[in-house]
Amino acid sequence: MRILQLHCDSIEYTPTKKEIKSAEEIENPQTQKLEEIVVAFVAIEDGDDSSVAKNAISQIKNSMEKIGCKKLLLYPYAHLSSNLAKPSTAMSLLNEMESEASDLEVSHSPFGWTKSYKVQVKGHPLAESSKVVTKDSAAAKDDDEDTSDALKGESTIRSYWKIMSPDGTMTNIGDFDFSNHKKLEVLAKYESAKQRQVDEPPPHVALMKKLAIADYEPASDSGNMRFFPNGRLMKSLIERYVTDRVKEYGGYEVETPIMYDSEHPSMVSYFNRFPARQYNIDSEGKKLFLRFAACFGQFLMANQFQMSYKNLPYKLYELTRYSFRREQSGELVGLRRLRAFTMPDCHAFCKDIPQAVDEIKVRFDLSQSVLKELGIDQSDYDMAIRFTEDFYNENKSSIEELVKKHGRPVLVEMWKEKFFYFVLKWEFNFIDNLGKASALSTDQIDVENGNRYGIEFVDENNTAQHPIILHNSPSGAIERIIYALLEKAAADSKKGIKPQLPLWLAPTQIRIIPLKEEFYEYCNDLCDKISAQNVRVDVDDRNESIGKRIREAEKEWIQYILVIGEKEAGSENLSIRDRQTGDVREVPFDAFMDEIHEQTLDKPFTGLNQSQHLSKRPQLMV
RNA sequence: GCCAAUGUAGCUCAGCCUGGCUAGAGCAUUCGCCUUGUAAGCGAAAGGUCAUGGGUUCAGAUCCCAUCAUUGGCUCCA
Structure with missing residues (x-):
């Protein structure tokens, strides 16, 4: 059974003529108009039976509960499948679904009729979804419509969540004893985290104003902050510190444009993975977008370099002021989640996976040290690491080494197969006073963009190769560091310690x-x-x-x-x-x-x- | 983006439910007095498109609708 489910402001349909002989008899084929309703376009397929119908209707009811809608229209819609069930079966299953949903205000449009219809669909993310329910699918796939292939792939990707201890042992999340690792538990169960009792803004929001650090700028877009002299001073010092440390590590500082042509060939495929999350600007017929990371500028630059394997690993660094991400408005909070933020971003071009794996360890140490010196201790954050199963099998000891460096159990997500451009990613997550997790430092092993951006080096055999690219932010966004420091101070204050900045x-x-x-x-x-x-x-x-x-x-x-x-x-x-x-x-x-x-x-x-x-x-x- | 709450002086808030004098307080600001010993000295003045735009009403900060913003929850987080 295939279902396209739409949460609608309204739907209006008119049965025009019978399409098949066995079409449902209706007395008076008139236009029906329904409002504030979930419309499920349903195609019953060969092999569907009453268990499938029950499963499907329970899934529909489930999602309707989430969006808080109590009105359902079942709309027989043959065009979703090329493997349809017989009309008689289809009609009886449809009736069964309707009676299963009798606790809702449910109706159906006539079966077997050609109908014209007009539909106004709501704009929220859960408004549109498609489901495929078959006899053996315990849970149907539930994909957002209208998303890129990458995002669609992400929702169907199979991954395993585990906890890895410093000694390398992996435990299922359900079996792990979190009693000494409360913050990790918050991180691990973030998705299913129970409702917080407190209904209050995060303390750093008041502090950033009281200490005259930063404030909202009503004349700009949400998530674009202004920094007062105190805030600019702090930010500037943190920026300088991180930059100094990256240069000491071997990164070469560059500066690249903040906007790019979305129709530039190198941009198209990268860009299409993440639709509609950036600021767009039209200028003289060009469709420009504001960068959401430093990747573009550095990759386009590296594309022109004549590199030999002897030059690698080669590291480029930029402190972006700003990177722009048009986050959903409901997601923006104080200095934690912004639409314009300052991000140190250091890419290392490596000749192969072994070199990348060696390099990632160096950068891991760098990130830990930078955070510590910024005033964020290891006990303030928890680590998550994600990798493909293949990468794990080939680099087990290196992965365990990273976990050991962290010294405490780590949240692991293992992907059955690669679906991003990277095969490994780790991050340090700060957990604030309200139990919110946000990533600070992070690094990735990118196996795709060397190719995508046509970056090349010549190897020992005089053949051109694409480098493996690491993407490291040793501190995470600078604004987020200030957020973490203020949240820490607020936590101290709660404990009776006088709050203080370094x-x-x-x-x-x-x-x-x-x-x-x-x-x-x-x-x-x-x-x-x-x-x-x-x-x-x-x-x-x-x-x-x-x-x-x-x-x-x-x-x-x-x-x-x-x-x-x-x-x-x-x-x-x-x-x-x-x-x-x-x-x-x-x-x-x-x-x-x-x-x-x-x-x-x-x-x-x-x-x-x-x-x-x-x-x-x-x-x-x- | 969805749902909910909130939006009154530069800041923090009262008033709103139950519509009705000139919209109040504390802090900050200005002026005057005091001349200071380790977390708030005293007095006065000035300061408000009651978020914005519509509507209902003889009358709207107060009731209704829409919009914007902030915060929380959901969703998301390259």
């Missing part, structure tokens, strides 16, 4: 508060002296009480406060109020600078991105 990312590292106006000059001198040591320091020279100025510094999460009065102005040492303890301690100037430099060691520095004096600063966010 010192090297703090917009202000030290605040100086003069007790009275007479200390302004001393404070300004001190401020200059500290600034000269590459430390971000400012002076709260507003005419407010000490208590209030300290409170506001606390609200900005500033780690060190120096209150300057007579005692301090006359002392060799600094009196430092440390936010984590709330205590004041006396430390010599040099020792204090050392303390700060130690915490920001090997991290990029940039100066204060606001006025040094608070009296000169507008209030961006309260």
Whole structure:
């Protein structure tokens, strides 16, 4: 039995004439109009029986429950199959289906008639689906209509979900003991995760505004954020850090256009895998799209390189500002899921699978280390790894090595066969306060795009070959790193720990508060002296009480406060109020600078991105 | 994209259910007073297309519809 199921605003049909002798008798062939209804076009095929009918109707009811519709029209539609059952069988099965659905408001259009019809289909993803139900199919395939072959393939792909422990053993998800791995459980059961009790926005959304980091820009499209001076400073430092680390690893930084011609031959097949998820721009007859990754630019560039196997692995890197993905509007949240985001993307062109496998290990270490240095510890994320069965059988020990590097059990998805362009992909998933998982670092082994983009190198035998390409983002989107740091801080706050950003990312590292106006000059001198040591320091020279100025510094999460009065102005040492303890301690100037430099060691520095004096600063966010 | 909730001053919110004086409060801002010792000193002023567009009504922030945005759930996540 074949079914095309449509969730409709309305359908209107008119029986015009009998098509077959045994057509259903109807008294008064009139136009029928039905609204807010699921229409199931049904073709009964040879071999279908009452079990098939029951199965089909239960599947239809199931999906109708999901979309919350209670009205069903069964519409006999022969054109779905070339292997139709006899009309008598078909009619009786159709009747059976109708009576099985008697708990719904169900009807059918007359069997055996030629009908004209007019249908208005709804626009949501579940509105259209097709089903094939046969005697032996326990569950019918349920494909979205109107999708590319790749997306269709994805929904029918067979994959196995497992948990792999660091020692290499694989366990079925149902049998795995998650009691010590709660976050992994969230990741593993993400699809079937039960409803969260809390109905609240993720904490980072309020924090990104309160700390004047970022905000929505109503004049742009959803998911396109604006970054205030504080946010730009943090983002810029993270961008620089990731870039420095990738260059140290051996990536060469390039810059490529943010828009491409969707009719360029290299683009067509890649592009058609992922329809309608990008921003499109029409310009002088060209159909351009905004890049959703750095792949295009780097591959088109590499296409022109004259490469030898001796040059490989060769690594290109770009920090995209921005990559654009037109995510579904309901999916956008704060800094977690955006339509425009900043993505470090490093491709390594490798001569063969063994070289790619060696290289992926290096990049795995790089990714782990980058996250750690950004302030995201291994305990903050869980790992997922996906690969084809063939790739697993040929590279078992390397896969186990990656899992061992992570040191904790890992979610595994094994595909029976390849259906993306890659044969292996791993990612680190951050789980936030609301139990949402989002990918940070990731790497893939791509076996298709070397060919698709015509990238070539010459091997030892002087023959041209397509490279295997790795796609690594060592940190994931920069905005997402800020999201993770804010979510972590919020989690600390819940536990009673004072929330804090890593010192090297703090917009202000030290605040100086003069007790009275007479200390302004001393404070300004001190401020200059500290600034000269590459430390971000400012002076709260507003005419407010000490208590209030300290409170506001606390609200900005500033780690060190120096209150300057007579005692301090006359002392060799600094009196430092440390936010984590709330205590004041006396430390010599040099020792204090050392303390700060130690915490920001090997991290990029940039100066204060606001006025040094608070009296000169507008209030961006309260 | 679908379903639901929310949208009132720069920010956080009250008022809406049950329509009716000039739409309120706290914080922030401005001005004045105070002159400050480790998380909010005192007073005053100014600040509002009640998201947008329609509708019902003598009268709409309040009721109805549509649109937009945010958040949650679903779906999705190259």
